[in-house]
Amino acid sequence: MIVFNNQPIGIFDSGVGGLSITKYIKQQLPHEQLIYVADTLHSPYGDKPPHSIIKIVNTVAEKLLQQKIKALVVACNTATVNTIELLRTQITIPIIGVEPAIKPATIHSKNKKVGVLVTQATANNPRFLSLIDKFSNGAEVIIQPCPGLVELIEQGDINALKCETLLNNYLIPLISEGVDTIVLGCTHYPFLLEKIKATCGDNIKIIDTAVPVTNELQRQLQNNQICAAVNNPSRIEFFSSKPSLLLDRLCTNLLDQEVSFKLF
Numbered sequence: 001m002i003v004f005n006n007q008p009i010g011i012f013d014s015g016v017g018g019l020s021i022t023k024y025i026k027q028q029l030p031h032e033q034l035i036y037v038a039d040t041l042h043s044p045y046g047d048k049p050p051h052s053i054i055k056i057v058n059t060v061a062e063k064l065l066q067q068k069i070k071a072l073v074v075a076c077n078t079a080t081v082n083t084i085e086l087l088r089t090q091i092t093i094p095i096i097g098v099e100p101a102i103k104p105a106t107i108h109s110k111n112k113k114v115g116v117l118v119t120q121a122t123a124n125n126p127r128f129l130s131l132i133d134k135f136s137n138g139a140e141v142i143i144q145p146c147p148g149l150v151e152l153i154e155q156g157d158i159n160a161l162k163c164e165t166l167l168n169n170y171l172i173p174l175i176s177e178g179v180d181t182i183v184l185g186c187t188h189y190p191f192l193l194e195k196i197k198a199t200c201g202d203n204i205k206i207i208d209t210a211v212p213v214t215n216e217l218q219r220q221l222q223n224n225q226i227c228a229a230v231n232n233p234s235r236i237e238f239f240s241s242k243p244s245l246l247l248d249r250l251c252t253n254l255l256d257q258e259v260s261f262k263l264f
Contacts, residue, residue, distance in 0.1 A: 005226035008237070009217070010069035012037035012060050014045040015154045016247070017188030018075030019254050021098065024210040025073070026236065029218060031228040034236040035067055037264050038251075041241035044150040045078040046119025046186070053121065057083040060241075061091065063264065070226045073217060074098060077118065077186050077209075081125040094220035099131060100185035101207045106137040108205055109181040113140050115174035118185035120145045142177055146170050146186070153188045156250045158195070167192065171199045184208040191254060239264035 011022050015038050022036050042048075042056050057079050064072060071094040074080050074087070080097035087095050100122075105114045122128050123145040132141045149170075152163045174182060182204055184190055190208045197206060221227045240247055243261040251259040 003225045004229040004232075005070050006033065006228045006232045007068050007070040007226075008033040008035045009071045009073065010035050010037070010064035010067065011073040011075050012039060012064065012079075013076040013187055014039050014079070015043040015150070015188070016251055016254060017150065017153070017186060017191075018073075019251060020187050020190040020208070021073065021075045021210045021213050022236065023255055025214050025217065026234070028214050029221075029228075030234050031230055031232045032234060033228065033232070034234075035064065035069060036236055036238050037064065038238070038240040038247065038261065039264075040154070040244075040247060043154055044119065045076060046121045046150055047147070048121060050082045050121075050125070053079060053082045054086060057087070058090075061087060065091065065093075069093065071096065071217065071220060073213065075187050075213070078121045081122055081128045085127070094217075094224060094226075096213060096217045096220060098187055098209050098213055100128070100183045101209050101212060102131055102141065102183065103135040103137070104212075105181045105183045105207050106135060106139040106141070108207070109139050109179075111178060111180050112138060113142070113177060113179045114181045114183065115142045115144055115177070115179040116183045116185045117144050117146050117170060117189055119150060120147055122185060142174060142179060144170050144174055146189075149192065150186065150188045153191055154250075156246065156253075158192060163192070164195065167195055167199055171196065175200060175204070179204065181205045181207065238262065
């Protein structure tokens with residue numbers, strides 16, 4: 001007998017970055033109800049020490065569990081590398097994290113040189129560094145911290161000159177090193193995809209994580225027999241620890257749909 005579960009899926013990030021994954025989940029799993037939390041009160045996570053990130057993420061996860069979610073997507077690279085293992089010891093529902101796509105990048109790279117754009121907290125994280133060691137596949141992996149990018153995206157300033165300047169500062173050294181593949185190691189960065197492509201040109205492949213995260217979520221839903229019924233009306237509820245009209249406008253533009261955040 002087929003069992004359905006129409007409870008919502010919880011998705012959270014320090015801000016709007018996780019919307020890049022949420023958008024793809026909505027496209028691929030159109031019958032699922034989603035709860036998205038932007039923890040803008042504590043954004044960005046990338047400049048915080050691990051113990052602070054763990055405390056913040058535990059609080060968000062506890063509040064999402066009160067919403068009776070059936071699965072949790074940690075749609076933030078920094079939160080994933082700092083908290084995912086601990087969360088899985090505390091929570092019994094499926095938890096899907098976001099990790100930089102090192103393995104497919106190193107497999108794709110022809111000259112075995114891969115660049116990874118990350119926040120400072122991810123760049124320094126031992127779990128992230130161990131992932132590179134595990135999946136480098138003989139390739140040289142160059143870690144590029146990108147301080148300032150998340151803040152500009154959160155402020156809606158992706159077209160500002162400062163954003164272009166920062167991108168050039170981070171990308172041109174990678175290009176000079178001869179990388180042919182660049183991994184977007186933060187869920188905010190796909191919103192800069194066109195600008196990144198404009199700087200890198202057509203010969204450098206850009207990889208983000210929306211597809212593998214959604215595939216893993218779908219696999220977990222099927223394995224645990226908690227998929228929503230096909231007649232279940234899809235919807236997304238938006239919450240923020242610091243809602244504002246600016247956040248509403250920013251996310252409306254990023255998602256191409258009307259977005260209104262409620263206090264989380």
